[in-house]
Amino acid sequence: MRRLAMRHVGRLLAGLMVVAAVSAGATAASATDDGSGSTDVARARVAADVLMHSYDPVKAWWPSSWWNSAVALQTIGDYMQRTGDRRYVGQLDNTFEKDKGVFPPGVLSGDPLLGNFTSRAIDDSEWWGLTWVQAYDLTGNRKYLDMAETIATYAYGYWDPGTCGGGVWWDAEKTYKNAVTNGLFIRLTAELHNRIPGDRTWLSRATTAWHWFTASGLINSSGLVNDGLTSACASNGQTVWSYNQGLAIGAGMELWRATHDPSVRATALRLADAGITSSALNDNGVLRESCDPLGSTCDDNAKQFKGVFLRYLMDVADTTHDPRYTGFVARQAASIWATDRNAGGQLGERWAGATSATSPNTFDWRTQASALSALIAAVPTPAPRWSLSATLSPATPVVIPASGGPTTVDLDLSVAATSPGPVPMTATVGVTGPDGWTVTAARRSVSLRPNGSATPATGTVPVRVQVPADAADGHHTVNATVGADPDLSFQATADILVTHTIDFDTGTPAEQTWIADADGSQSNGVQNRFADNDHYIVYRFPLPADTAHASVTLAIDNEFLVQAGPDGTSWSTVLREDREIHDGSNRADRTVDLTPYLGPDKAVYVRVADSFPQDGWGGRVAHVSVSFG
Template identity: 55%
Template sequence: MTMTRRTLVALTAAALPALGAASAAHAAPPGEPRVRGAEALARARVAADVLMSDYDEDKAWFPSSWWNSAVALQTIGDYMLRSGDRRYLKQLDRTFERNKGPFPAGELSGDELYGNFTSRAIDDSGWWALTWITAYDLTQEPKYLDMAVTIGEFMNDFWDPATCDGGIWWDEERTYKNAVTNGQWIRITAELHNRIDGDTVWLDRAQVAWDWYADSGLLNERGLVNDGLTDACENNGDRVYTYNQGLAIGAALELWRATGDAELLEAARYVADSALVEGALVADGILTEWTDVLGETTNDNHKQFKGIFLRYLMDLADTTGEDRYRQAVATQASTIWEDDRTIGDELGVRWAGASTEDSPNVFDWRTQASALSALIADLPDSGVRRSLSASLSRPPVVIPDGEPTSVQLDLDVALTSTASRPVRVGIEAEGPDGWRIEVAGSIDLDVPEDEGTPISTTLPVQVTIPAEADDGHHLVSVTATALGGLEFVARSEVLVARAIDFDGGTEDGPWLWDVGGSGVTDEPGRFADGTSFFVYRFPFPASTTAAELTVTISNQFLVDVGPDGETWTRVLAEDEPLRDASNRGDHTIDLTPYLGGEDKDVYLKVSDAFPEDGWGGQVHHVSAQYSGA
């Protein structure tokens, strides 16, 4: 390992003369408390449940991104390993069995898939290898480890000493050698060695790869990992992304486990400390991708980068037990929960929570998975004895009609305990002045012997909204408590709206009746690719006799309207396979013929006119007008 010693020891001496000095400069604010284990587990469980609500059971992935789906599923695997909660094992296996074959380009929103989770994007293949190793760690089922080996052999074909003396190519066309693919490669090869009895092949590959990586120039003089190499095999000075820094930590740690070489553990510390210096990859103590900054624009790739860093920072904190890493994790988790969370427990891309009208924070399943990694990392590695969580469903929109209106919310309460016995949970609800909130005052839960899996129940919460309620979002909260100081507050918002006017993807949540596997783009707009769809519900008042809707829509859309969410009439269809939104425009639809139902609800469904190529209808804006007798 002479290259490791020569390169990293020299860099450490130049950039950070003492690791103690680095940790003193590192970002975690002093005195920031770690939440109790019970609360940390409750937060992670709720966030994991929100993430899995976006899992497409049919296609067995998270919609509209192949590699992001791998990372999100590995995050769920991390959650199950850390918490002992194994409820999502069947989804991991469903993804494995359903998606291990070949798929044509576009069917899973990207490149052609060759089978065995491989494609022309070598780093995409690497993410799936890491996911299936995590699945193996959860289950000890050989098929997952075998798949990781298959993917590893595929990647090994792209190790090329003829260019830059080594390294894995980023793509099948062999255009770029970069940090992500090579960081993955070291972690994968070392993980395989550490799980395959008697292996020498994967260990040799891991050691050769690390020596090349350490001497490649990817790590700059500040101890930060730039994105890749130039054609001349020099550091290209491109952006430092948090996931590359995280993979460098993870690579060194796993190879240290394989070899016992103390300098590898020191290298992991060095890379982490370099990132955590204020102004490097943190701002005011919070991990910050450069695309997070107000005025910058994120994209679907960037949204998950910070979570990958936290996955490996967690590994370093567990391995060393050093407080500076645990403190950094705690700071991220606390800030996310307090400043980067919606009423519905959705977690955003900006962990510090900054948002403006021109540069809004972004919330979707990718940002959920990324932030969830920080909450998982904050769980004590020794386990949690007891935990209580609760969540409230999102209610339908209320359009007042001169009389009080009642809606029902579902309250889900979940409890884990190492002791198998009944536990009484107190329930207390609160809402706006003049509103009536009705829910049972307490429930008894019988905790099973399986201490990792939560016992849960669902209670109805009846909310009565006065006729004179103002338009806008109104907070309803329910506090669940149990002996031993357990407490969790579930929140939801009732939207009262006499006017219907919202942007697709950013303001449409309360109007969504069925997400149907749809996604949201960086430019505001909800879209449905392939077999996915989405349905909006418009609960017009009982006195409504006429209604008209205008939808701004683009790409390959199909639009259906109906009175009950089950029967449909086609009202709009794009007959050209457009992919560039050149057909974006306003379309007005007469909803009056669909007002025949007793409740006067009307449903609008958007789907894909050309499902084979993955460019389905995208809704940018919706408005509607209605009148009564």
């Protein structure tokens, strides 16, 4: 099945349109941070909330990637454990209970799921094993540790000393022995030993696997981990991916805790040193994947690799407190926060923020989870109990009527705080906008009553923005700053786009302005947004109050189902491909009259889905333009 089965692998308008696409805390925190780490906690909280916004509570995952969902859930667990915030424990258990059964291919994975989070993909299974160990550490609930042990037992069934002297096969077909599967196996088995009193079995397996791994040739002369072994049991010399490096580091650190063998620790630190200094994995001190540079594209797997490296480098930094590692962690978090966030508060693929018209930075829940790991690693231990964060909610896009005059954009400034105990807090609020704009907060302060860290106290302040009729096309910034004792400050930013047209390529930052619901749709680059199986993409187009007619033109191919509606809940089919087409040969510009579907507020919604949901070749959209008058 396409994609889901791949694992690695107009005219000038009389009306003026204003769209507010708002950042979740989309600028750096206050320069007055006292260095206690309170701002690090706040940044991680904002980023975790953005990630959880993409979580599907029905299927209990992040559509639509199975192993990536395991890592995302593990990252949320890391966040909760690191900060004390416990708001997402329910989602963790929701996933455990809903997804532990047997599922046919295409439901949660391209492969059939065999139950207990296992499949023919041994590495996918092991990712879930690590997730459930993390859940056990967070909650103390033995069912999670038992599940991790079940998964490890399944993986051990693919340990094969008859080929290459050992190692766990990557897949049930036994076609490849590689670094990821074995790095995962060592970390998982060592974690089990360190949590099961009296264990000797998992310790023996972890130790044997470590000795095999370090002697296999997977670690090259530069201290970097290559992808896997050839059929002749030699390193294949393939790409050094950051997650393979990270897993090898993490495996060594956990095994050292189990054995106290200084040689194991020394190897782990040698791998860490290579990972943070090699030009293969770094550019000017910022971690990068080989697919990160401009002109290249990372697939959905590689988008998440760097976060795995940071998870296990965090282990090294926490254990050694060596400035080489703590400084590297801090540098990644600072670069992400300063350069790698978009107008929706998402964190991107390129941690140094590189982007161009032809090779834009990518932002989705996978890149969010990856970068969140760096923000988590920057939180000191123990985490500060005081913290203050703020976000500006996404505003409903507004169209200025053709008659002109200012347009009002209403935002909500959400403030969240934690404290050591039940301590009343008053957060002061200040808002600013571009010259000539009027930006007003409904109140100058918000009262909060935080009581610990488990559930941050929250409050909301309405913010009204008056956009002048002569506002220039382009992006305009509205800033909101909140502050409170003791010496806490945070800034949230709204990015308001003023434009005369709706015309964009998919897979670009411009597209994000118009997405009302991405569901499980995916983008593999510019002009390549697709919605397979039971997933879809919904665009919302708010039009001027005096709009009499409207149409949308879609460059679209494959097995598309296009629907329109006035409210985002009721739909009428307006385009449908009735042939099973998998090669894009039916790509064409197709225009649909949207006039019958204009809502009372003149907004109209367009949804693209899959006309043959069983085969996974749904509608693929390259370009969208809307005309109205």
